[in-house]
Amino acid sequence: MEIPRHWRIKKQRYSLVGEVCPHCDAKIFPPRDICPECGNEAKTTYTFSGRGEVYSYSTVYDPPAGYEEQAPYMVALIKLQEGPLVTAQITDLGEKPVEIGMPVEMVTRKLRNDGGEKGIIVYGYKFRPLMRA
Amino acid sequence: MTEEESKLLLKPSRPVGIMGYGSYVPRYRLPAKEVARIWTDGQSGLPIKEKAVPGLDEDVVTMSIEAARNALARSGVLPSEIRAVWVGSESHPYAVKPTSTIVAEAIGAVPNVQAGDWEFACKAGTEALVAAIGLVGSSMARYALAIGMDTAQGRPGDALEYTAGAGGAAYLIGPAEEALAIIHGSYSYVTDTPDFWRREHQRYPEHGQRFTGEPAYFKHIMEAAKALMQAVHTSPADYKYAVFHQPNTKFPRRVAAMLGFRKEQIEAGLLVPVIGNTYAGAALIGLTAILDMAEPGDRVLMVSFGSGAGSDAFDITVTEAINSRRDRALKTADYLARRTEIDYGTYVRYRGKLAT
Numbered sequence: 417m418e419i420p421r422h423w424r425i426k427k428q429r430y431s432l433v434g435e436v437c438p439h440c441d442a443k444i445f446p447p448r449d450i451c452p453e454c455g456n457e458a459k460t461t462y463t464f465s466g467r468g469e470v471y472s473y474s475t476v477y478d479p480p481a482g483y484e485e486q487a488p489y490m491v492a493l494i495k496l497q498e499g500p501l502v503t504a505q506i507t508d509l510g511e512k513p514v515e516i517g518m519p520v521e522m523v524t525r526k527l528r529n530d531g532g533e534k535g536i537i538v539y540g541y542k543f544r545p546l547m548r549a
Numbered sequence: 550m551t552e553e554e555s556k557l558l559l560k561p562s563r564p565v566g567i568m569g570y571g572s573y574v575p576r577y578r579l580p581a582k583e584v585a586r587i588w589t590d591g592q593s594g595l596p597i598k599e600k601a602v603p604g605l606d607e608d609v610v611t612m613s614i615e616a617a618r619n620a621l622a623r624s625g626v627l628p629s630e631i632r633a634v635w636v637g638s639e640s641h642p643y644a645v646k647p648t649s650t651i652v653a654e655a656i657g658a659v660p661n662v663q664a665g666d667w668e669f670a671c672k673a674g675t676e677a678l679v680a681a682i683g684l685v686g687s688s689m690a691r692y693a694l695a696i697g698m699d700t701a702q703g704r705p706g707d708a709l710e711y712t713a714g715a716g717g718a719a720y721l722i723g724p725a726e727e728a729l730a731i732i733h734g735s736y737s738y739v740t741d742t743p744d745f746w747r748r749e750h751q752r753y754p755e756h757g758q759r760f761t762g763e764p765a766y767f768k769h770i771m772e773a774a775k776a777l778m779q780a781v782h783t784s785p786a787d788y789k790y791a792v793f794h795q796p797n798t799k800f801p802r803r804v805a806a807m808l809g810f811r812k813e814q815i816e817a818g819l820l821v822p823v824i825g826n827t828y829a830g831a832a833l834i835g836l837t838a839i840l841d842m843a844e845p846g847d848r849v850l851m852v853s854f855g856s857g858a859g860s861d862a863f864d865i866t867v868t869e870a871i872n873s874r875r876d877r878a879l880k881t882a883d884y885l886a887r888r889t890e891i892d893y894g895t896y897v898r899y900r901g902k903l904a905t
Contacts, residue, residue, distance in 0.1 A: 430614075430655040463657070486605050507606055508576050510889040524614045524655050525606040537642055539610060539651060547879055547887065 417531045422538055429540035430524050434500070436462035443498035466522030468496040468543065473506065473514050482528045490514055494543050508544040519546040558780040559679060559735045561686020566728025567720055567865075568626055568692065569874060571619020572837040573612045574716040574824050574884035577602040579896045581711045587893045588706045596797035600714035600825025602891060602899055603700045607715075608642045613698045614655045616719035619878035620694065621656060623729070624721045628657035631721070632690035634664045635680060637673025637829045638717075639747070640700045641666055652696070663690075670745060671794055672855025673697060674717065674829040679735050679861055681722040692723045699828035704753035705902060712797055714825020716884075718833040729870040730840065730849070732863055736777040738769055739859035746857065756856075762800070765858045770794065770804050773860035774852045781864050785809040789847040792818030792835035794854035796826045817842060818851075823885055829855075836865075838881040843867045 425446075427433040434445035437458035442451055444458055451458040473492035476483070483489070490506040492514065506514060507525055520543035527538045579602050581595040603612065613636050621628060634653040641648045649664035667673045667680075674697015681693035698717030703709035725731045744765035747754035757765075770793055778784060785791070791814045793801040798821055805815045818835030820827075827834055832853040839849055849865040897903055 426654060430651075431657065505606075508604060508887075510576060510887075523611070525611050526608055527606070537608075537610070539655070542606065547883060 417535055419530075419536060422530065422536065432464040432466055432522055432541055434462050434464055436460050443496075443500060445496065445500040445502060464522070465497055467546070468494045468520055470506070470514060470516055470518045470520060471495040471501060472516060482530070492543065494520060502541075505542045506544065507542045512545055520544060521546050521548065555780065557736060557776060559682070559737065560733070561682055563686055563688055564725030564731060565682050565685045565722055566725040566731040566868070567840075568723040568728055569620040569622065569624025569721045569878075570718060570729075570837050570840055571616045571621070571623060571878055572716070572718040572834050572881040572884060573616040573619070573698070574601045574834070574881070575603040575607055575612065576887050576889050577604060577891050577895075577899065578823075578888050579891055579893070583893050583896075584711050588710075596711050596799070597825055598822045599890075600712060601716050601827070602896055603715045605899055607700070609636070609638045609640050609698045609700055610642055610648050610651045612700070612715070612717060613648065613652045613696045613719065616696060616698065616717060617652055617656050617694060620719040620721045622878040623874045624723070625874070625877075626692050626721060626723065629661070631658045631692045631694050632662055633681060633684055633693035634658055634662055634696075635667055635677035635694065636696045636698065637667035637669070637675070637677040638697070638699050639668060639670055639673060639828055640702065658694070669859065670856040671796070671826075671828045671831060672853040672859055672861055674833045675851075675853035675861040675863070676855075678720055678722070678833070678863070679737065681720070682732055682735065685722045685724065692721055695720050695722060697829040697833040699830050701826060701828045702753050705897075707753070709754070709756065712821070712826040714827050716824050716827040716834050717830020718837045720833065727870075728868060729874050730865050730867045732865050733781055734777075735861055735863045736773055736780060737859060737861045738773040738776065740769070742769075742856075742858035744856045744858055761856070765856060766794070766796070766800055766854050767804055767807070769858050769860040770852050770854050771807060773862040774808050774850065777852075777862035777864055778850070783848070783864065785811075785814070787848055788814060788850045790817055790839045790843065791815050791850040791852075792832055792839060793852050794832045794860075795819060795821035795835065796831070798822050820881070820885070834881065840867065840871065841875060841880045841882065843871060845869045845871060
C-alpha cells in the first residue's frame with residue numbers, strides 16, 4: 417500500500433488543485449512548484465474549473481493490476497480549459513461515443529482499492545461528458 | 550401554539566434556512582420488470598418503474614461530493630466558511646473511517662470543520678439536517694452542511710431488490726436572512742420498532758415483511774406530521790407541496806391521503822417510481838425536485854422515516870432568493886433525464902454481487 421503518497425496528493429486528485437505562476441500567469445497541473453513555461457518559482461495554489469475537452473483517447477481492455485474490475489474502460493488526454501493536458505479515465509459514457517474535441521467535466525470517483533477489499537479506497541478525478549449547459 | 554406543544558417543537562433560537570441544495574442520481578437504471586423477469590418469471594406486481602444504480606466507480610463518498618458541490622454552487626458560500634460536514638447513510642463505504650472527512654476535503658472545507666457520519670436507517674440524512682439546524686440556530690456556526698445519500702443494498706430475489714436505489718441530496722444550512730428557504734422548525738417522533746435492520750458483518754438487511762407498514766412507516770410519519778402541523782398551526786391546505794419518505798410508490802401516496810394531502814401536492818417530490826428508494830436520501834432528494842420548481846412564498850412539509858424507527862418532520866417556506874440561485878447548479882430533473890438502462894447481468898456486476 418502507498419498510503420503516504422495517496423495522502424500527499426489528495427488535493428490535486430480530489431479537486432484538481434494545481435498552481436498558478438505569479439510571473440507569467442500559466443496554470444500548472446499537476447503542481448510542481450516551478451513554472452514549466454517560464455522556469456520561475458510558482459507555489460500559488462489554483463483550483464481548476466474542471467472543464468475541458470477530449471484531446472485523444474483509447475480503450476483499455478487489458479488493465480494494469482488494481483484496475484481489473486473496471487475493464488474495459490476509457491482513458492483520455494484531457495485538454496483543460498486553463499491549458500494543461502491531463503491523463504484520466506472517462507466515465508458515465510452511456511451510449512454516447514467518445515470524440516476528439518468532446519466537452520467534458522471533472523468528477524471525483526473511486527479510482528481503485530489499494531490493498532484489495534481490506535485496503536483503502538483511492539478517490540480521484542475522472543471526466544464525464546459535460547452535463548452543464 | 551400552547552406551551553406544551555411548543556415544548557415538543559425543535560425550534561432554533563435564531564431563524565435558519567437553506568442556503569443551497571444539490572442532488573445526485575447515478576446514470577444507470579434497472580427496470581423493476583427486469584428483476585421480475587429473473588425471479589418471478591415476470592409474474593409479480595411492480596412497486597416502481599425502475600431504480601437508479603451506481604456505476605462501478607461510485608459510492609456514497611463520490612455521490613455526496615457531487616451533491617455537496619451543487620449545494621455550494623447554489624449557496625454562493627465559500628467552502629472555508631463551513632463549520633460542519635455531516636453525512637447520513639446506511640451504506641458508508643468504510644465501517645471505520647468517516648465518509649465526511651473525504652467529502653469535506655474534496656469540497657475544500659477542511660481543516661476548520663466539524664465532520665461526522667450519521668446512521669439511522671433511512672432517516673440518517675434528516676438527522677444530520679436537524680443537527681445542522683441546531684448548530685446554526687444556536688449561533689455556534691454560520692454554515693453547516695447536511696447530506697443524506699445511499700447506495701442501498703437488496704438481497705438478490707428479495708422484495709427490496711426491486712426498489713433499493715441510489716441517490717441523495719446535500720443541504721447547506723445558514724441564517725434565515727440569507728436563505729432560499731426558511732426552516733421554521735422540526736419535530737421528531739421516535740420509538741423502538743424493529744421493522745428493518747442489518748446486523749454487523751451482514752451484507753444485506755432483513756425486514757419484518759408487513760410489519761414495515763402500519764406500526765412502522767405509517768405510524769411514525771402520521772404522528773410526526775400531525776404533531777408538527779399542530780405545533781405550527783397549519784393544515785395540509787397551507788402547503789403547496791409535501792414530501793414523505795418513499796420506499797415504494799404506494800406508501801407515500803397512501804400516507805399523504807391519510808393526512809389529507811391531495812395528489813397534486815406530492816407529485817413534484819415523488820421520485821421513487823423512477824429512481825427507487827434512496828434510503829437516507831429519499832425525502833431529501835424529493836425536496837430538491839420541489840425546490841427546483843417552487844415559487845417564493847410556497848410552503849413545504851417534509852417528513853422522513855427511518856426504520857428502527859422514527860420520523861423527522863420539517864416546516865419550510867421558500868423565499869425570493871430561490872429565483873437567483875436555482876439555476877446555479879444541475880437540477881434533479883437533469884439527473885433523471887441522464888439515463889442508461891441496464892439488464893440484470895450488468896446490475897449484478899455493478900453491485901458486486903458476483904461470487905469470485
